[in-house]
Amino acid sequence: MLAPPPLLPRPHPLRRRLVRLYDRLHRRYGPQRWWPARTRFEVVVGAILTQNAAWRNAERAIARLRGADALDLRAVLALTPTRLAALLRPSGTFRLKARRLRAFAAHVSRRHGGRLDRLLALPLGELRAELLGIPGIGPETADAIALYAAGRPIFVVDAYTRRILARHRLVRPDADYALVQAFVMSHLPHDPALFNELHALLVRVGKEYCRPRPRCAVCPLRYDLRGRAPRL
DNA sequence: GACCAGGCACATC
């Protein structure tokens, strides 16, 4: 997604439904104030640690890093791989995540003199390409860093987003990451605050109601028990 | 005990 899709010129039926989805979620839940982190480096750490892990467990690991006074780039590099992995244990796949976090820190250290702000100041296309070049950073993690740490206008697609948009028949169930992202970005203004809020709201409602196997009929988005939703 | 969680890399077909 080097060149974001331009906004489609005229009102589009799917756009109205997407906007309605956003409005309904925003009325129901209000502002989510994401990303929950104190520093930009902590956003990056959280983005890596929450890969295939519940956020609660990523938080535990972040707290352990903080307790070890290791919540900054240099401190992460100063830890031995074994020690870093031990601190990350609660987030699951901890050896893997220790490698990934270290790879990120090593990259910033090598390419940007340890200055995270310099990496984050790159033009969006370059920033995204560079992030994707770091082992352990795929599209979702790269976009989460670009949006939540760098404040860039890019929409993050996660499992909830796909599931919810597919169940509302806004995208096909088999739509891949780039397609879902292009769908949202072609229908909404490229506003970081909006992309932030929409993604956070989708995760919020998804955690409660949009499980892989649907099991609740009282969702505010009115899924039926097969996980399908009426047209918005 | 099974399923799930704010994915990614790599092997294999």
Next chain:
DNA sequence: GATGTGCATGGT
């Protein structure tokens, strides 16, 4: 290019 698999803890 599509699909399968390892990574691994902690909550429900």
